[in-house]
Amino acid sequence: MPRLRQKTKQLLFAGLAGVLVTGLIFMGFVIYYGKHQREMRLTQKQSYETQIAQLREAAVNKIVQGWVPAKDIPAGHRIGADELMEVELPADSVPDDVFKSKEDIAGKIAKISLRSSTLLTETLLYDEEPTPNDLRWREMSFVQLPSMLKKNHVVDIRIQFPTGQDYILLSKKKVEDLVSGTVTMTLNESEILSLSSAIVDAYLHKASIYALTYVEPYLQSKAIPTYPASDAVLQLIRKDPNIIKQAEIALNDAARKRLESDLLTMNPQQVAEFTSSHTAEVPVQPPLVKAPADQDSFEMSGQDEGRK
Incomplete structure (x- = not known):
């Protein structure tokens, strides 16, 4: 019986040792796997952050700033800085000669009539020549x-x-x-x-x-x-x-x-049309009406009688 008990104890210790070793191996595997997963998540996160940064940079590069008139501008008008408004547009929809600075536009003159929100480019504006000394x-x-x-x-x-x-x-x-x-x-x-x-x-x-x-x-x-x-x-x-x-x-x-x-x-209707079209700029004088011949002779005879 004592030998049987001793053998049972040995088997029990061996079983416990096996369980302990197995547990240690399992724990080591769990720790290794967890560490490996953390490293993979960290690598994946860094990769995502890099991709997001690249996408943001690409998006910024595809947006350009431009300038448009804040109101309608007639041809020949000198554009002031207070008449401009900044806009953001996709780079692929903007011509190469677009103005990117307000200072480059202010003082230039419109070649044609420009509607508000028209993107301003070099082909639409021109610089006035300096005033010559002999003008x-x-x-x-x-x-x-x-x-x-x-x-x-x-x-x-x-x-x-x-x-x-x-x-x-x-x-x-x-x-x-x-x-x-x-x-x-x-x-x-x-x-x-x-x-x-x-x-x-x-x-x-x-x-x-x-x-x-x-x-x-x-x-x-x-x-x-x-x-x-x-x-x-x-x-x-x-x-x-x-x-x-x-x-x-x-x-x-x-x-x-x-x-x-x-x-x-000119007949009265033409005079009225001429007057309405020029009232803002030119004061229209009434037509000079020649006096009738008999009125002239009457005035001349009156003057002759006065001299007498």
């Missing part, structure tokens, strides 16, 4: 003007001779002011001299100086002046500078006669 204001009442001409329109001034020869005298000039048939523009020294020659030419050769309006002035190219100043006319101007004034007065008189003739042929 001067010039009022002209001797130029035949289009009936629909208004302030801020852009025109070419041309001269046409009775022979049919037609020349461009002044190219792409902006109408700075327009009052009662007198148009005001800015001219440089070369243009002033060319105009002086043309005035005398028109006076001597019964030529006409007239204006033609551009259809899309901020898109159309500037015409090249073709009028050749005459040496004989320039010599005449040097001899007698007053001839320019005489010629201008003569051309003014001719322009006034044409105006009066046009006014006399």
